[in-house]
Amino acid sequence: MTNQSIGQWISKCDLKQELLFLSNEHESWSYSQLADALRWCDLLVKDLEPSTCIIEGDYSLYSVAWLLTGLSYGWRMVPVVSKKNTVIDIRSDISDSSYRVSSKTNWKLESLPSKTSSVLRPKIKESGVILFSSGSTGEPKAMCKNMDTMLEDLLKQKPRPITMGLLLLFDHIGGLNTLFSGLKKFSHLVAPAERSPRIMAKLIQSHSVKVLPCSPTFLNMMYLDNIFEEFNLKSLRMITYGTERMPKELLNRLVLKLPKVKFIQTFGTSETGIVQTKSLSSSSTFFTIDDPSIEWKIVDKELWIKSKSQISSYINTSEEAIEEGWFKTGDLIEHGSDKYFRIIGRKKEVINVGGEKVMPGEIEDYIMSIDCVTDCTAFSVPNAITGQAVGVRVVVAEDIDLKILKKNIRQLCKLRMERFKIPAKIIFDFDLKPTDRFKKER
Numbered sequence: 001m002t003n004q005s006i007g008q009w010i011s012k013c014d015l016k017q018e019l020l021f022l023s024n025e026h027e028s029w030s031y032s033q034l035a036d037a038l039r040w041c042d043l044l045v046k047d048l049e050p051s052t053c054i055i056e057g058d059y060s061l062y063s064v065a066w067l068l069t070g071l072s073y074g075w076r077m078v079p080v081v082s083k084k085n086t087v088i089d090i091r092s093d094i095s096d097s098s099y100r101v102s103s104k105t106n107w108k109l110e111s112l113p114s115k116t117s118s119v120l121r122p123k124i125k126e127s128g129v130i131l132f133s134s135g136s137t138g139e140p141k142a143m144c145k146n147m148d149t150m151l152e153d154l155l156k157q158k159p160r161p162i163t164m165g166l167l168l169l170f171d172h173i174g175g176l177n178t179l180f181s182g183l184k185k186f187s188h189l190v191a192p193a194e195r196s197p198r199i200m201a202k203l204i205q206s207h208s209v210k211v212l213p214c215s216p217t218f219l220n221m222m223y224l225d226n227i228f229e230e231f232n233l234k235s236l237r238m239i240t241y242g243t244e245r246m247p248k249e250l251l252n253r254l255v256l257k258l259p260k261v262k263f264i265q266t267f268g269t270s271e272t273g274i275v276q277t278k279s280l281s282s283s284s285t286f287f288t289i290d291d292p293s294i295e296w297k298i299v300d301k302e303l304w305i306k307s308k309s310q311i312s313s314y315i316n317t318s319e320e321a322i323e324e325g326w327f328k329t330g331d332l333i334e335h336g337s338d339k340y341f342r343i344i345g346r347k348k349e350v351i352n353v354g355g356e357k358v359m360p361g362e363i364e365d366y367i368m369s370i371d372c373v374t375d376c377t378a379f380s381v382p383n384a385i386t387g388q389a390v391g392v393r394v395v396v397a398e399d400i401d402l403k404i405l406k407k408n409i410r411q412l413c414k415l416r417m418e419r420f421k422i423p424a425k426i427i428f429d430f431d432l433k434p435t436d437r438f439k440k441e442r
Helices: 006-015 031-045 061-072 085-095 148-156 173-185 197-207 216-224 248-257 360-368 402-416
Strands: 020-023 028-030 052-056 076-080 099-101 128-133 141-145 163-165 188-190 211-214 238-241 262-265 267-269 273-275 277-279 287-289 294-299 302-307 327-335 341-346 351-353 356-358 373-383 387-396 425-429
Touching: 006 031, 006 061, 006 148, 020 031, 020 061, 028 031, 031 061, 052 061, 052 085, 061 076, 061 099, 061 128, 061 148, 076 085, 085 128, 085 141, 148 173, 163 173, 163 197, 173 188, 173 267, 173 273, 188 197, 197 216, 216 238, 216 248, 216 373, 248 262, 248 360, 262 277, 273 302, 287 341, 294 327, 341 360, 351 373, 351 387, 356 360, 360 373, 360 387, 360 402, 387 402, 402 425
Parallel strands: 020 188, 052 076, 052 099, 076 128, 163 188, 163 211, 211 238, 238 262, 387 425
Antiparallel strands: 020 028, 128 141, 267 273, 277 287, 294 302, 302 327, 327 341, 351 356, 373 387
């Protein structure tokens, strides 16, 4: 989609002007308003040379309009969902941004001062969206993700409007994938300004949301907050989950609460994009990659992917993103029947107990099956003899006798697990404490 074809997209928006484009708990915008916003952004950018621009903020009429306009003119757009100036400044520096747009600038282009950083960043020549993944050692890894295929699809697809939840963030590959998937269908996208289970449930109920992409941790928050009992969510037809491993016990609980909803495991990375998947069933954590544009293989239990849309390198690190054409996802898997497999954890999260490898997910799944346990997170703790040992953070109801529960957990673990897997440290809590991306905090 080039600046010549942006007019075609605006014309399509005009034809669908009666349809809602985006809603949050405060306001809604139509596709007609999106068309007007695109015309306004086009006037501001059309005489400028392609550059790099920070978009500060989450989903809104003008953040989306600027993303589409910038990409259509060959710019590099950098969505940043954070109110922390340090985060914005770091991402601006890494991406070498020359402009920014936000509600603070009334969505007009604002020039940024020249960078004075002593760190030399390679100049980014290609256009696309600059995304950041969490680095294992300090500074996040940055990459420029080409969005040409997604832009071209906006003009090719026939409208098939459906109301979709938009919970994953604007600067997340999963969120962008949902955004573009909704745009090409002229769907109504429902994105809460404040991401809480209660607000999301109210929006699902009031807008009759049919598809909800989210993380297992957010679904657990909904479960623990009795959302499925208090709200009318009968409009939901499909829940897609990803970004982290789904605990089997949690999926069992969700299927019982929402028996008419189809649950689908999704998979993707910022480096390779979102891939098409097929779940064995709604109640199974086993799935396979069913995507003609993707090659995949398992090497030493790790999933490797080769994608037509994968990045070539990172912007700010010498670490290789792709080795001999393959991206090593870091996800460890367990084979099932045929080509189906399930994710059992991240390679970097493996706990090494005196040379014995322990997957946190195995510990979590078992402890979550114990009565009164609502969530469990396993992690490594220092040990003078074995180097590492297993620690767990167990979330329980407030009226539980913790001394008795701790004793029961240890006894049951001794019956079912090898000795080195038994938790050496048990911490109790009464609330989930997810990351700002609604994933488990280890």
